[in-house]
Amino acid sequence: MKTVNFGIDLGTTNSLIAKYENGLLEVFKNPIGQKQTLASAVAFRGSRILVGDKARDLLEKDPLNVFTCFKRKMGTTDRYFAKSINKDVSPIELSAYVLKELKNFIHTGEELHEAVITIPSSFDTIQSNATKTAGQQAGFKEVYLLQEPIAASLAFANKNNLELSDTKKWLIYDFGGGTFDVALLEINQREMNVLDNEGDNFLGGMDIDNLIIEKLLVPKLEPILNETKLLDKFKEPNNPLQKLYFELLFRAEEAKKELSRFETTEIDIDYPDKDIYTSVEVSRADFNNLLAPLVEHTINFSKKILNNNNLANTDVEKIIMVGGSTLIPYVREQVQNNLKIAIDTSVDPTAAVGIGAAYYAGTKISTLKQEKISQPTSTTTAATSEKQPLVNLIFEKNTKDAEELIAFTLHKPTQGFYRITRKDGGYDTGLVTLENNVNVFVDLLEGQVNTFNLKIYNTQQEVLFSTDDIHINQGKYNIQGQLLPNDICLEIDDIQYSVTRLEAIFNKNTVLPLKKTIYKSASKTILKDSDEKLQINIVEGDGNGLPSSGLSIGYIEITGKQLEQDLIKGTDIELNISVSESRDIDVDIFLTSCDQEFSNSFKPTERYISSSKMENEIRVVTQKIEQEKAKPEYAENYELLQKFKTIEHALIELQIQLTLLADTDVTDAKFKIDNEKRSLIQQFDLLTRHKELDNDIEEYKTSVLAVKQSLSENNSEYYTAQFNKVIANEKSFINSGNKYLIRSKIEELRVIRNAIFTADESNFIGPFFHYKTLDNYPDQQKANMLIAEGDKALENKQYKVLKQVVYQLASMLPDDTPKTSFNNQDKTGLS
Template sequence: MARTKIDYGIDLGTTNSAISRMENGDAIIKKTDTLKDTMPSSVYINKKKAIQVGDSAYNALKRDKLKAMKTWNDSNSNSYIEFKRTMGSDKSYSSSNLGKDLTSEELSAEVLKTLKSFVKDENINSIVITVPAAFKNNQKEATREAAKLAGFNHIELLQEPVAASMAYGLDTDKKDGYWLVFDFGGGTFDVALLKVEEGIMKVIDTEGDNHLGGKNLDFAIVDEIIIPYIQDNFAIDSVLADDTKKQILRNAMKFFAEETKVALSFKETHNILSDLGDLGEDDEGEEIELDITVTQENITKALSPVFQKAIDISKNLLERKNLKGLSLDALILVGGPTFSPVLRKMLEAQICKPDISADPMTVVSKGAALYASTVNVSEEVREQTRDKTKIQLEIANESSTVETEEFVPIKILADKTEGEIPDKVFAEVTRGDKAWSSGKVEINTIGDIVEIQLNEGKTNVFDVILYDDKGNILESEPSSFSVIQGSKIGSSTLAYNFGIELKDRATGKIRFRTIKNLEKNQPIPAVGIKNGLKTQKRIRPGKDADFLKIPIYEGGHEAEGTRAIYNEHVTDIRISGAELPSLLPENQDVDLTISINRSEKVMVTAYFPYLDFTYETTVERTISSIDTEWLSNEIRKAKGSILELKQDGKSDDVKLQKLESDLNLLDKSFENNKNDVDAKSEVLNNLRKSLKAIDELNERTEWPNLEAELKERFYRLEKANNDLGDDNSRSLVNELRLQLEEVIKIKDVKLGNILLEEINNFFFQLTMIYQLIGMLRNFNEKFGDYSWSDSNRARQLVNKGISKISENPDTEELRQILISLYDMLPPNEVPSGDDTVLVG
């Protein structure tokens, strides 16, 4: 039977993946080829160029990493894992056996193909794939690309914490209160706060770290337990002194660490044992062996600092919502590392006791399948799979509900049906347990409504049987539908503020500005609009060299008004003269609309009122690339800022010392991993945090200067208003005076900067005519100092402008004269700055 709902969900994990399908109202895990619920997200390419995925690939990976210790060369490895952490980047994985490089998306596609192969009874065209809530736009687009490479035609993305809460919500008796989903996976960490009212779930905040997960736990065990043991028992100074050899050693030991981490999640001690000859020789030619007994005390010491990072993120999220651990009605665990008793004890001590009723390894995949049962297959895929010889139906049922009765419209789609449709058609809807039936209800192409009754707290499956007026059964499609009763997911939310870079009218600074209705935690789908943006220069039709750009960014809580480096670049929308139908003069309006659908696909629309022209584009996959030299320079500048703060002598010494220490560690990490894309991304993420902390310290020394500038600019505005203002402007100035007094009282730098912009804007508007007059008089007095392209025409325009000044001039008239004059100046004689971005 052709499916009308997607019904399949995949948890595409960093270290393990799983696929689930809806069967008779239940989300069922499809077993792997080794009859497990999950499969390692590992790929291996053998010498015959055959691709292996899963357990066999993971075993080959372990062999490769151990083998590398004997030659201290890891370049010939054909085994891969944890490539999810480099999705959307320019990272490539070399395969000597294939003779080419592979992208993260190509490797992920192999994992998806293998998961799909575990379904033997039908072909899958549509899929729901889960992604971390903290995934950036380019990572989501990379996931879509991997799914396309795996042969899926209809792809929906779902945030992992939302999937987990959906599966948990169906099975739990808790239908009200706050839930915290703590998702500690193999390579990423997410935390989501949900508010649940009578089973209706709403995500109200999310946070996460794309560089925190089981991988960090494994290396903590390597660095704190295994390598110290080897140092104590063998001579490896030369290995530790060589960054390349040290990393090969750490990668090989990671497998022993992972085994230890898993074992100590379920027992008190674990022995790490290696076979003689597996690990190569030390500096003195002695065979390295491992024989370590690891206790819960040992593992607690190693793992606690890593787990603490995740707990701190969770506590910060709760604090900004004015909640405490005791406010939570459920703390839901997701991901293999959450089996750790170390973590569970820490969570209980610092937040609240976790709810362990859901399986952390499968809850995301099952939740994805449940969500998939609520999503219609795309019309394109549906058309490919229709059996038009059967009577085609449209069944408009609610996919999930907290009610026990629902109204379901059913109608015949005559235009989609090729077989004969009797004059009279009756439908009977029967619940799967056979305990309820609607009786026969006549339906047609207009449709009728059937009232259904639901069993509480489960997925209800209903069969739909059609009859003619003689009682003969008619074949129909679809012939069933399902409704989840007892919980209803409101929607996913935006994990970041979505916005653009704009040039500020008053200050000329280019800063991030959030688009209204695209703020962090806004439910999706969402549509944001920003009207009245201005172009800086004219764009000639047909000229590709003439263009404006709309730089789109994702930013965190403190994104508004910040520099670009603080935020994640999504893409630059470039609109050139080649796309425009006619000349777009300088200083014209642009109305921007950005829409984000439920799968977080982004569409950008720019409307130009002057041209009555609309430009539309969909944000496609972009490749993230971090330039090594640029990152090195940014770290150097950050360290320079620390030095300036120390010389200033007004900063908090304790915080400054910690910042300096953090930056030194970050710099060392960068130096050791300059060629590692994942490591550079993590360094940049941590650098952003340090830069924000530096700004906070700078704000404390910045206030005296800002206060003086605020007073100076306000007195200038006040004087201009006395000379030029009216009753309306006087009222506005009085409002600004009250704001100024309040800002000075609380010494708030951020509010002060905002107020400074407002004062400057108002002054600019109030005195614009005089500024234009001043520019024209300057051109008149220094006419010969400029290199005019048409001196006679320029002289005529200047004379016209001077004449207008004496005739009660109009602002727009003078502005148009000045625009024409600027067009006759060479580039080096006009104001500088990025004139391709919009002004707002």
């Protein structure tokens, strides 16, 4: 089997391509200039397209035709207008140009049909699909995505030839040019696994450069240029001051590097258009003050990942620092001082991700269709001849040893032979007499993936079973699957609370790929040929959060006009949902009452950000915060009130930023605001959820005690078994934080208690006396007749009749349930 071999770090500021094959690693250099990295920049000059350093060098002279940092807008509808070609270009197209240029680094003459391309671990599904699409536009037939912290960890582990005697935990702290990621890893002598990750797609070195301009340079330049709101004018398209802005970006980046080595630096500013030549002195202390909030943000992410996994800092052996921004001394100092964990800077922070991608690619089996080799007509396999495979195979996928065990057992006694061969022909057992249990140590080639073929023959040496899927990676660490960075959820109707809510289908940190079949009920009737809709909305976000805090990544709408029969309320709806390793989503829907199937495959590459929608969402949440703050139970809970106020003030600040944001703004400001808004809404939801959760847990515990009391009086084995089934794994679902799951348990306990109660009809004596005292029956005459009938039944001990009287009296009472506006139009149609 062929391995992919080529890995690409598609970075915000710089990109890199490397290859790992047969134990050899090669980082390719640009044929022009012999640099390992390629600037992620594209320039349009008439009919010419320049990519890399040449494009970046034109930024000062021709900023309207040069584009950088477009990775931050991957997965959005934003476009860049290139004046030279009079055309809009997308972030996907610009990324494809960079990938095509990286192909030119390959001097071996081989064609690249597939590659591993890295993405930040916090990239959502839409951003991931956009990256994959860029690879396809660059000419790759197959693109495999790899999260950047995983790539960095592979680079570190494989570079250092680790000899571990026990299991260790590491943090990968990846502070790059445009994004920040932190991942928690577990590693031992054989394998490495990612346990959790967090990150921010809008936090990187370019934000530091912009802070230098905003906080240190603009205040000095405004009086010299006799300008106000200079920062806003820098961002306006076609404004002559844009040239100055891009010059300042160069100077800011240079100053950042200088201040990583020296205590002070001079930033020279040259603006011939207004005959201005000046310089600004910046000290390392000023620079560190600017950095402080950004670095604190990264440290908070690191603390969060430790807290979420119930780890102390002493449980983590080291923090591996990667990404260009970790070269700044202040970053390293603050991370070590705050987290109290030793930091490791032994890998090249600018190349680690690309090198790790190559290691991964060197062990990744290609999925491209190879030319099929015809088999003898007498050959059959387990897959074609019988439902159950003939063989159960066991082998280690990763090893540091020079030989490894391949073991297999036969599912039924078979006489004949087996043969194991290595793909390169360097190992061959020959024909060996078959036994029911076989253990064979095979020789391995060092530092590469060893592929073996196993064949099983009958006594006439006809092939009964054959497989080439035995791949053993020798000498290098690999990762067994990537983690889902967020819950993948389904939006459903919560009829009890008259809202829609999210239900997690796949949980965060589950290993991809994933597949599941779930069954829901229709929460409304949709008549054939009507305009009513069934809405299947797949959302990426916190499964316990509000639907508005998530990101819709797949939407199917089925109207009455598409139905061949009526969709009846309460009937089953079957959904088969799968997520590939590269985050493609497939949804198959079967409507039982209509006997119809609907399918869709989602590979969304763009999402639209509406400023007005964001403002409305912020306004709704701030109103909810005000309502929470006004509740009497919080009057003296100063800590919680302060948390509410902090979130509210942050939301109001975002609202102000949105108001001040010009319609023509070409930066990624609105995406950063949207990112921050979603995070704040999640924080608010978490605070209120805990309050509701505490109430639900208390109600659950009360319900458990009530059922136990009923069981002590009833002593029914059947209901005891039902009760034990409900409370099984109690600790797990109470600690899940899922209020809907706990409420479902409360409802199940209520059903059991009611069943126990109604099983003994004499229990209805008490409720009967209660209903006799009420005087709010709309039809009092009918109620009096029923009460008289109940008195008679009680006198004659006819408890079955008394039970029916109680039911009828209860049904006559007025409905005090408040009316809601949760009508059919608000419902998804699923419950």
